[in-house]
Amino acid sequence: xxxxxxxxxxxxxxxxxxxxxxxxxxxxxxxxxxxxxxxxxxxxxxxxxxxxxxxxxxxxxxxxxxxxxxxxxxxxxxxxxxxxxxxxxxxxxxxxxxxxxxxxxxxxxxxxxxxxxxxxxxxxxxxxxxxxxxxxxxxxxxxxxxxxxxxxxxxxxxxxxxxxxxxxxxxxxxxxxxxxxxxxxxxxxxxxxxxxxxxxxxxxxxxxxxxxxxxxxxxxxxxxxxxxxxxxxxxxxxxxxxxxxxxxxxxxxxxxxxxxxx
Amino acid sequence: xxxxxxxxxxxxxxxxxxxxxxxxxxxxxxxxxxxxxxxxxxxxxxxxxxxxxxxxxxxxxxxxxxxxxxxxxxxxxxxxxxxxxxxxxxxxxxxxxxxxxxxxxxxxxxxxxxxxxxxxxxxxxxxxxxxxxxxxxxxxxxxxxxxxxxxxxxxxxxxxxxxxxxxxxxxxxxxxxxxxxxxxxxxxxxxxxxxxxxxxxxxxxxxxxxxxxxxxxxxxxxxxxxxxxxxxxxxxxxxxxxxxxxxxxxxxxxxxxxxxxxxxxxxxxxxxxxxxxxxxxxxxxxxxxxxxxxxxxxxxxxxxxxxxxxxxxxxxxxxxxxxxxxxx
Ligand SMILES: Cc1cc2nc3c(=O)[nH]c(=O)nc-3n(C[C@H](O)[C@H](O)[C@H](O)COP(=O)(O)OP(=O)(O)OC[C@H]3O[C@@H](n4cnc5c(N)ncnc54)[C@H](O)[C@@H]3O)c2cc1C
Ligand SMILES: Cc1cc2nc3c(=O)[nH]c(=O)nc-3n(C[C@H](O)[C@H](O)[C@H](O)COP(=O)(O)OP(=O)(O)OC[C@H]3O[C@@H](n4cnc5c(N)ncnc54)[C@H](O)[C@@H]3O)c2cc1C
Numbered sequence: 001x002x003x004x005x006x007x008x009x010x011x012x013x014x015x016x017x018x019x020x021x022x023x024x025x026x027x028x029x030x031x032x033x034x035x036x037x038x039x040x041x042x043x044x045x046x047x048x049x050x051x052x053x054x055x056x057x058x059x060x061x062x063x064x065x066x067x068x069x070x071x072x073x074x075x076x077x078x079x080x081x082x083x084x085x086x087x088x089x090x091x092x093x094x095x096x097x098x099x100x101x102x103x104x105x106x107x108x109x110x111x112x113x114x115x116x117x118x119x120x121x122x123x124x125x126x127x128x129x130x131x132x133x134x135x136x137x138x139x140x141x142x143x144x145x146x147x148x149x150x151x152x153x154x155x156x157x158x159x160x161x162x163x164x165x166x167x168x169x170x171x172x173x174x175x176x177x178x179x180x181x182x183x184x185x186x187x188x189x190x191x192x193x194x195x196x197x198x199x200x201x202x203x204x205x206x207x208x209x210x211x212x213x214x215x216x217x218x219x220x221x222x223x224x225x226x227x228x229x230x231x232x233x234x235x236x237x238x239x240x241x242x243x244x245x246x247x248x249x250x251x252x253x254x255x256x257x258x259x260x261x262x
Numbered sequence: 263x264x265x266x267x268x269x270x271x272x273x274x275x276x277x278x279x280x281x282x283x284x285x286x287x288x289x290x291x292x293x294x295x296x297x298x299x300x301x302x303x304x305x306x307x308x309x310x311x312x313x314x315x316x317x318x319x320x321x322x323x324x325x326x327x328x329x330x331x332x333x334x335x336x337x338x339x340x341x342x343x344x345x346x347x348x349x350x351x352x353x354x355x356x357x358x359x360x361x362x363x364x365x366x367x368x369x370x371x372x373x374x375x376x377x378x379x380x381x382x383x384x385x386x387x388x389x390x391x392x393x394x395x396x397x398x399x400x401x402x403x404x405x406x407x408x409x410x411x412x413x414x415x416x417x418x419x420x421x422x423x424x425x426x427x428x429x430x431x432x433x434x435x436x437x438x439x440x441x442x443x444x445x446x447x448x449x450x451x452x453x454x455x456x457x458x459x460x461x462x463x464x465x466x467x468x469x470x471x472x473x474x475x476x477x478x479x480x481x482x483x484x485x486x487x488x489x490x491x492x493x494x495x496x497x498x499x500x501x502x503x504x505x506x507x508x509x510x511x512x513x514x515x516x517x518x519x520x521x522x523x524x525x526x527x528x529x530x531x532x533x534x535x536x537x538x539x540x541x542x543x544x545x546x547x548x549x550x551x552x553x554x555x556x557x558x559x560x561x562x563x564x565x566x567x568x569x570x571x572x573x574x575x576x577x578x579x580x581x582x583x584x585x586x587x588x589x590x
Contacts, residue, residue, distance in 0.1 A: 121519050125380045127368035134369040139450045143361045160361050161465050163457045165334045169450040179520050180513035221377025221413045227405035241571025248569035249579035255567045261528055262584050
């Protein structure tokens with residue numbers, strides 16, 4: 001069985017975030033990292049391989065040349081190979097555009113299972129995995145907190161607001177995973193060294209057969225019009241308790257009452 | 263005249279609070295665009311609530327009274343919505359920005375040539391199109407986005423983004439849907455449903471008040487105190503990642519960048535330092551109240567009201583104080 005894990009390069013949450021003049025994420029000015037949620041999808045794939053359920057794991061990244069560092073990072077966890085789609089035409093694609101590119105790249109890769117993170121930490125739309133499933137006419141088992149593969153059947157515990165549903169489907173399928181699914185490992189020194197020489201196939205949009213009129217900023221269905229830094233908040237009232245608890249508690253109760261929360 | 267659809271989110275046979283908020287938002291939009299508001303109820307049980315939905319703005323109610331559409335099933339719901347869009351004149355769809363509806367919306371957008379703006383904290387009309395406000399980069403920036411001209415507009419709104427207000431509409435016209443599902447639509451099977459609700463407490467996404475606990479609780483037992491405080495004020499209970507990682511509270515209740523985003527009217531954080539990744543999930547709360555013994559904890563910089571003190575002293579005293587004032 002072959003697993004593909006899509007990985008994304010995102011700005012570090014702790015860094016300063018900016019949008020460029022064309023309202024796309026300014027990916028040059030901030031330090032970029034592997035999307036944290038993708039560590040859980042990578043770990044899920046590795047565990048399936050270690051359990052003998054999969055033979056090969058391939059990382060797939062749509063991103064600029066600089067995203068190669070992110071792809072190597074993904075490989076350092078112990079993945080076998082990677083494909084990176086780099087093309088000027090990708091710039092400014094919305095989530096559905098990215099899904100179209102991922103779907104085309106996946107057609108060539110012929111994966112039995114695609115494992116996504118449930119969201120990426122920059123735009124956090126969570127819509128890419130299901131959109132890819134739609135484009136490939138596959139079943140999607142998203143927001144999984146547990147996964148099992150038994151022959152051709154995949155079963156997941158799909159998390160939602162009230163708990164989780166146990167759902168099953170047949171392979172090939174698309175899955176996305178939440179943090180509760182496992183504890184990601186750290187890349188080993190050996191893994192980091194090996195990642196440098198693992199096969200990385202770089203492709204253009206034309207190579208994978210993407211119609212340029214379906215992607216990119218000019219064709220994005222979701223259009224960002226404006227973005228402003230969050231206005232600074234006015235300083236609030238801070239009360240120091242005297243150690244008994246009652247001073248803080250009664251001041252807070254007063255405030256809650258004034259605000260009509262009690 | 264075009265229709266603006268509102269996808270009704272319902273559980274236990276009742277519309278969730280967010281559905282009435284979505285209808286309220288739709289009324290505001292329709293007042294400018296002149297669209298008709300049509301609620302969509304997928305699954306059994308709409309009949310009992312038609313009047314309520316009408317009062318909040320639905321002029322029409324599409325109802326697919328089928329168990330096939332019930333619960334956390336994606337493709338049957340996509341196919342029902344696809345039918346409405348293909349048979350009618352739909353300008354846009356408002357939905358609750360939840361895990362489940364995001365799956366439905368993304369498949370529908372691919373099928374019906376749409377665009378999606380997720381996680382909106384507000385919507386308005388500009389040039390005849392819907393303009394959504396969304397907080398991005400963990401709430402550090404506020405952006406406005408719309409869907410390209412000529413494409414179906416799909417907007418996901420956060421729970422509590424808009425306050426639900428009744429209008430003066432009467433009962434809606436009910437249209438029964440008859441959907442014949444494709445073979446693919448039933449290939450993913452729900453084997454069982456595991457409820458994990460915290461007693462009678464509201465879920466953190468729905469709750470108007472959320473009490474959250476962090477590493478400062480020191481032990482799992484601390485969450486019993488959080489629950490006691492929550493029950494005193496009708497709140498939901500959430501946690502920081504430090505607390506969920508320690509196994510003190512289920513991961514589903516984790517608030518933050520890699521957890522859930524909440525926008526309650528009031529957030530009370532106990533023993534939480536306010537790391538940037540935690541703030542990414544809660545800084546849109548209207549009122550932020552930390553209780554923390556370290557006056558330099560970063561969470562105080564975004565506090566509306568804060569208490570510097572030991573939570574194990576302050577919270578029990580607060581519970582007593584609230585009970586006293588409420589006359590319990
Ligand atoms: C401020 C801002 C707001 C935006 N709002 C919207 C919006 O409302 N609607 C919209 O359609 N687009 C929006 N976009 C554009 C959208 O974020 C990008 O197109 C993006 O690549 C999709 O990522 P996501 O974070 O939404 O993915 P998610 O769906 O949150 O990510 C799920 C998983 O998909 C995978 N993935 C995502 N992108 C890639 C990639 N490039 N390569 C490999 N794997 C990937 C990752 O594994 C991730 O774990 C916005 C962009 C910005 C900068
Ligand atoms: C990729 C990534 C993603 C992450 N995602 C998330 C996320 O989604 N959500 C999240 O929350 N975190 C997330 N984190 C973790 C985040 O960086 C912080 O580590 C975490 O939020 C800290 O939790 P805390 O505030 O409970 O603990 P701490 O930072 O340890 O703070 C504990 C606080 O309790 C106070 N305290 C101690 N004892 C008492 C007492 N008796 N009374 C009052 N106060 C007391 C202390 O003064 C301190 O301020 C993420 C981190 C990474 C790297």
